[in-house]
Amino acid sequence: MKENINPTIIVIFGGTGDLNSRKLGPALYNLYLEGFMPEKFELIGTARSNLTDANYCDFLEDGIKNFSRKGKALKKDWQKFTKHVSYTPADIKDPESLITLKNKIEKIQEEFGPDTQVIYYLAVAPKFFSAIADSLHKYGLAGDKDHTRIVIEKPFGHDLESAQELNQMLKQHFRERQIYRIDHYLGKEAVQNIMAFRFANSLFEPLWNRNYIEHVQISVSESIGVEDRGGYYDGAGALRDMIQNHLLQLLCIIAMEPPTSFDANEIRDRKVDALKSIRKFTNDSVRKNAVRGQYTDGWINGVEVPGYRSEKDVNPESNTETYAAIKFNIDNWRWQGVPFYLRTGKRMQQSSSIITIQFKDVPHQIFQNESVETWQQNRLIISIQPEMSIRLQVQAKRPGLKMVLNPVDMIFDYKGAKHTDTPEAYETLLLDVMTGDQTLFMRVDQVEYAWELLMPILNHWENKTSISFPNYTSGSWGPEEAEALIAKNGFFWYSLPIKHKD
Incomplete structure (x- = not known):
């Protein structure tokens, strides 16, 4: 044991x-x-x-x-x-x-x-x-x-007010150290390994700042629709269902300052600091930095699927978003000027959860144009699903007599490295509950800061009916506005190469 x-x-x-x-x-x-x-x-x-x-x-x-x-x-x-x-x-x-x-x-x-x-x-x-x-x-x-x-x-509350009410009620009967607010994403092996890669290796942490990182993407896409959760989902939407908890948790792990120890409260303090540093949204900034979408009918893996408004228990005139993409700005010394792009959606082309950290380009290109036709900037790609891997994309010389550069991947692959079955997230989290370790669980202030941050977007979307819904086809990568959101800064959404079965 x-x-x-x-x-x-x-x-x-x-x-x-x-x-x-x-x-x-x-x-x-x-x-x-x-x-x-x-x-x-x-x-x-x-x-x-x-x-x-x-x-x-x-x-x-x-x-x-x-x-x-x-x-x-x-x-x-x-x-x-x-x-x-x-x-x-x-x-x-x-x-x-x-x-x-x-x-x-x-x-x-x-x-x-x-x-x-x-x-x-x-x-x-x-x-x-x-x-x-x-x-x-x-x-x-x-x-x-x-x-x-x-x-x-989860979900811990439907909005800031309901989350505060639930926290107040729990506070009357339980101490904070007794309460375990569970987010199964934090129990995933690849997510836990992010801190190991950052804080156990001198190679990465010196580069983990605005001087070397150009932008960060956190993308969780699903090819499935709402299935039998239409009644719940139509009152929630992508922002509540995924971004308020899962994706913001991942952002905190990427953006947090180094903790002084692996103590649960020390780590959670640093996550809260990251949330506090995110620039607040106004109605004007919501319009510029947040995109919503809703899927229509289409094809997934050769099967025709219905649009969201035709799903079981969904309002046929629903204003609920099944896709959300948001640009976050973090106002502190480490991340000033580095945009964080978060997106999530249902009925998308691929089911995957990936974090992409794109580094700045080299300051001076010494190679001839014909040598660098396939040039791309360095990236650190953390894949949570469908595969669990961490890959560093770098440039290397292609074998041959001429100096031609190609991108290559240096991969840490769980399938190749593991000696036993990788535990499921709930195994990790249930063991932590039994041992009294709250490191991977959300504290009251973290929950409320996350809701506070997103309330301007939620209020804006709920008070303004989208006349463009539905605005993306099932089996696509989401609405065109989301591509425009990230293209404003000259970037594009990264996705894992699709592996075709033989």
């Missing part, structure tokens, strides 16, 4: 839901297989459905078979794991069921010992966060502030 973890009880609200089936169940089982679960632990699933322990174990096993990186559970291992698994129906509107859950937890605590920690994971819709947190307090399930933690999924 990697860590000396106290006995642990994990209670999953929304225990019969999709998140538990696809992510939490497989992650906890993989942690168990690899020896990272404490010797004494209990997983309690809870929801309104009346299931037996055996029914619930079957539900988890089905999820592991379909979604775990290790595949179907072996019978011997599964039988051992399920000795730690149980199910208790509970409804936040039914006090008796919550008292039953409390009694069960207390009985396990008596068996496990006084240092037993209880983790409440809210794998439910955001509208239930406040009610569950209130009920945990009201019925005495979270009275021990030294041994109780609560995990909350």
Whole structure:
């Protein structure tokens, strides 16, 4: 076992839901297989459905078979794991069921010992966060502030006001060190490696500033549409769903100042500093620096797909953006004058998440024109998906008698470097919750600064109906206005080369 973890009880609200089936169940089982679960632990699933322990174990096993990186559970291992698994129906509107859950937890605590920690994971819709947190307090399930933690999924609030209200409510019942606001992007191996590349190597950090970097792109594109999330997505949009959390988190990691240590609060302090340094938006700057889009019907991988307004549970006259591209300016010594371009969209040509750091061109070109026909500036490209890799693009001489330069890639490839399966993001994050490490989780001020930064854009878009929607075809790279946004400074959006199957 990697860590000396106290006995642990994990209670999953929304225990019969999709998140538990696809992510939490497989992650906890993989942690168990690899020896990272404490010797004494209990997983309690809870929801309104009346299931037996055996029914619930079957539900988890089905999820592991379909979604775990290790595949179907072996019978011997599964039988051992399920000795730690149980199910208790509970409804936040039914006090008796919550008292039953409390009694069960207390009985396990008596068996496990006084240092037993209880983790409440809210794998439910955001509208239930406040009610569950209130009920945990009201019925005495979270009275021990030294041994109780609560995990909350995104979206954390719908806007600045609702985020502040949720934070105030949580503050009444929990201390900040008990609250784990989870963003699964931060648990991805490639994302964690960004700080390692920056701060563990003397090669990169001296170049990580306005003197050498020309601009930064953070791009998360999806080829899928809204699928069965039309009802939720039509009230959210790309800005809330992706940029407010995932993409701004990535921006903070790229832009943050070097921390003095790997302490959780020290790292989160530096991320907040980066958010505070971003130039605030006005109505005029929103028009100049933010582009929105909505997809129409088209073709994805040879299959015809509907437009957004024809998707299930979507308003046929919806003003919701399925694409957003924004230029951010960071007003500090390190980044003054270096634009950060963030974009995300659905039904795009390719599903990928990449960070592109483009360095300035050489100050003086010594090679003849015919030698540098394929010249391109140096780039550091961090690919999070579909592949996990970090590549440095440089110029080198092409083999031959003449001096001809070609761009070449120096690649750190996870597939070639790993000796074991790369853990899923939720495995990393759940282990951190159990060990009490909040480094990869958002603090209250970080959440609120992110909302505060984006509210002018949200308000502008919601108060002004787009007459151009839909304005990009499914299977394309988004609206033309987004290309114009980055082209103003002479740049273009970078995308990974598409790999065709043989």
